[in-house]
Amino acid sequence: MIKWEDLTPAQRGVLIGAVAVQISLAVSAWSDLACRPAAEVNGPKAKWAGIIAINFVGPIVYFARGRKH
Template sequence: MDKKLEGKKSRKWSDLSDRQKAMTLVMGSIQLSLAATAWTDLAKRPPEQVNGPKLAWTAIIAINFVGPVLYFVIGRRR
């Protein structure tokens, strides 16, 4: 076993407090909403209005929080 992992337990959903469960669900919902909005915008936007290849942005958007924000900030041409 890796020494970094020794002594660390993986937490189960049932081990989390109600507040931690709620925050996990809220953050997950925000992430999914951002990603879905970014992918929808990317799909509808013509390639000439996107900075870089659309296929690359499709993958970048999948990166938690950072990807969709990057797309909206630098990926779109106005």
């Protein structure tokens, strides 16, 4: 297992950036899902809430396919 102390400063920066992007995507998607009426979502909102929890892919799939345009 890799420990935080074993990472170079550049690796730490990349990791922190990736975590920040993941959290931002998920919070944005969950916020949109919570505010959007069920009639404007493709499928059950509970299903999309779970999909959004999947790293990077979930929020992107939600924004691409979960919302009716």
